[in-house]
Amino acid sequence: MKIKIVPERCISCGLCHIKSPSTFDYHDNGIVKFYTTEALEEEVPDTAENMQAVKSCPTAALQLVKEQR
């Protein structure tokens, strides 16, 4: 699945990292980033943990990107 980060919506609550620590990390200011890249959109493993992270985000700072087919 592809996930988009909208940093200006992130309130640094920490939930996404708790749900999926191998995908989500934080900048020094607490704003979410991907663990492996500074990019705002990233293809991540199609796991329950990553889906939980997206669904848990209280501000929709994490969004699923629909792929064009």
Ligand code: SF4
């Ligand atoms: S769950 Fe959402 S608001 Fe909370 S740290 Fe992650 S991206 Fe930011």
